[in-house]
Amino acid sequence: MTEQTLPTDTAVTSRLPLLAAHRLLMSAALVILIGYFVVYAVYAVNLMQFPFDYDQGEGFEMVDTILFSQGQSPYQDTNTYPFYSSNYPPLFHVIAAPFVWLFGEAYWYGRLLGFLGTLVCASAIGFAVYRESRHKWIAILSGLAFLASNTIYHIGPLFRQHMTMVMFETLAVVVLAHASEIEDTAKRRRTLATGLAFVLAAGYTKQLAIATAAAVFVFLFIRQPRRAVVWAVLFALVGGGIFLAINVATNGQWWLQTIAANVNDFHLDQTVGLFRLWFSLHGFLLVPAALYALYELYFSRLSIYSVWFATAVVNSVLSGKWGAGDSYFATAIAALCILSGLFAARTLNRSWTFPRNYLSRLLIDPFRRFAPALATAGLIVIPLLYLGYGRAVLHMPTEGAVFGTVANWLGLEPNANNGFYDSAGRIAGGYADIGHLTTQADTDAGWRIVERVRAVEGPVLSEEAAFNLLAGKEVITNPTQLLNLWLNGMFDSTELVGMIEDQAFGLVIMRAQFYPTDVLQAIARNYDHDETIHMNGFDYLLLVPK
């Protein structure tokens, strides 16, 4: 089969103005994406200074970390006091546990780990693009594009495990991308072992990484089936062995809490809405990424990045599950940043090649005479794609000396909490209602709630863990996990409801009211609303015994 490179000859002198325009547009794209990185860094530093839950669930990841730091398991029987269990694998919390020994109980280091994870991820994306294309500017833009995504921005610096999973996934595919072609057996085995260790790390950070595991083995199977099967067996033995060991050590709570309880209702409307939102935000890079994957499928060899992209997109369908959201697109965003970078670099490097086949005869040959013009147009179109992306993902605070001035200049009105503009709006269910900066008023409100917790005798039932932790009281329940279990018929609420009926809790703090229905009904019967404290854009209801 003959390969043909598209003819791209044009006189260099006639392209000088175009090259100047290209450099100008590339610089503009770079400035905009660096601007988003500044916004991201400001947001991350702001959150690290905020001592309370910013995103619901952070506090319970903190509790998991504390338990690991004390050598205890967070996979516990939720039917008995304190009705607490984690629903996530342990690795992120184990990584954070030494910080508890060094700095005590605090949110900043979990948020720092999440933030650093996204930086590692962006660097790996840039490295992957550079390694394949040797185009440093596109490599930098690809990494920055990842950090500029609205989704990555708002979940990156949280005390949540999701971005650490994405970091391990990205490192895995970058390590494994050329493993099959390594001639030296020992080096190849080391590379495969390292890459698959990252896959395992991703899976033991969050269950969603199973799609990346599938992508990796599909890719390895395409390249060399026998080797893929052998390594898959080894991987299953190690991964399965760890799984069984944890399950035995926790008397089966590991299976119940992390697997069985996570089979939640699926809302198709939420998935459709989030896919539409994902496309509207990332379309400028998503289309080139998809085109590049199709190019590899029909005209070149499939890379691990294309296989990963396809499985990650399919896996994003799970964003419609109860409790899921736009974070489920983070892996697909990492993959699309790599593929769109490869598309851009190949265009600018003028290195598109098309083997002779029925598709090239049908789709490529009629346009070969336009190749020089198309290649020249690429000088303008490629930076415009990144500029278009920069416009589509527009998000920034609209208040303060610097951001306020920029927002005024751009004509932005806040459309989210605390003077924040987010081009995603709030049109899709499951899109996290975060991204804004916290204020001193939020911090003051949080301490007011802590004072209320300190003031009562006995335990406090709080929907967020921070108030109890900071007041020096035991954290009781993980509401969303109880709801997960209850919806699956796996939670016996008798003991918890009994404590509520006995008014054993001196104070109840509610935010989203994500407890099981019978628990909520018991609270309504036995507690009265006493005060509402507004913090971080949400109303915290404080209830006292009737």
Add this chain to the structure above:
Amino acid sequence: MLSNHFTLTKRHLGLLMLVGGLVAFAAIIGIDILDVGREGGIGPAQQMALGGCLLIALVGVTLIPLGSQPA
């Protein structure tokens, strides 16, 4: 296939996708045939999955003519 140098071709990949897509399609339909007591018939999520299976099979068909080019 057991050789250290064997790699899948576009034709192999196409055939795998065609067969895999059709088998998965039949399996999803089979859920409703075997589990006739289930309410609601083929729901929207199932319809999406069926569409995905057909798409995989269709892409597989288009890869088969590409022959021995490595996948």
